[in-house]
Amino acid sequence: MASIIGVETLQHTNGTTAATIDTAGRILTPTRPAFSAYRTKASAGADNGTVGTIVFNNEDHDIGGCFNTSDGKFTAPIAGIYKFDVLGFYCLNAAGAACTPNSYFSYLYKNNNIVAIHYDYFGGSSDTHYIPANINLTLQLAANDVIHYGTHASTYYYADQTRGYATFSGYLVG
């Protein structure tokens, strides 16, 4: 027979609430480390494209304060399995023009080492378009491992005054 306990709150012995269970049996984990950040630029036009480390400079939420909007880096507060999603697109240059035929790269880094690559090549002499650049990855991290996203030195990543074009999110799976 399965063992059953009826309970509404799970707490650590120090009194910190880890999980709540409502009348519908739904479980919330209010201290689970999680963040969702997005990148915007202060002005339109001249500097929409960025190379190198992408700083997602705004947050929707940052439970546990593990994401830094100044440098775009997430620091794991506890060892475990984490899921990360990067959503955005490449452009041709700092002015944010559409890409011309070439190779485009970006990377997800763990402690400044590449753990995932997004690569796109397209030909066609007259083609121009913006290239979606998404990375979705689950990683096993130790406490204080640092995760960030960046492009190759010749690949520009787009952002402007409008939010929603460039987002980076992640959370502790368990």
Add this chain to the structure above:
Amino acid sequence: MSKLYVDELHSKTTGGAVIMPNKPAFAVRGSNTGWTSVADSNEITIVLDVANINIGNHFNTSTYRFTAPIAGLYQFNAMGYVRNNGGTGSDSGTYGYVRLRKNGSTANEVGTLSCIFGYLNSGDADQVHTIAGIMSLAVGDYVTMHLNSHGGGTSEYYGVQCGLSGYLIG
């Protein structure tokens, strides 16, 4: 209120996996075996009228909305099968967005997760684009999937090839 103080939870059964049978979760898709078009500078809600998973019945297959039953963080994954200008010739500057919106908001794209496509100058192709991300939702907040067109032409999605899934993280 009953509280349980523990340092570890262990499954009684082998393997240690923990199942949460009431976690709000859904996976839906469209049923239309054809293209649906949106005009330049317009946006439509993508029809997702078949639910493969709908724990708690929080996705409405008539309004195509997921409505949060409880405040928390939710993970969403979407796939859009799209093209521009009827899939023939050049996009000629036409481009579109597949978007997830929170409460339908277009004000500075609050809560939006977007994916751009199109702008091809030579030839054209059907394209698959994906969105993944987290939203923080209050009770009653709703999430919808949209197709948005820009640049002078039309954009289209193929219903049965579009899907959206999501679940409560906690």
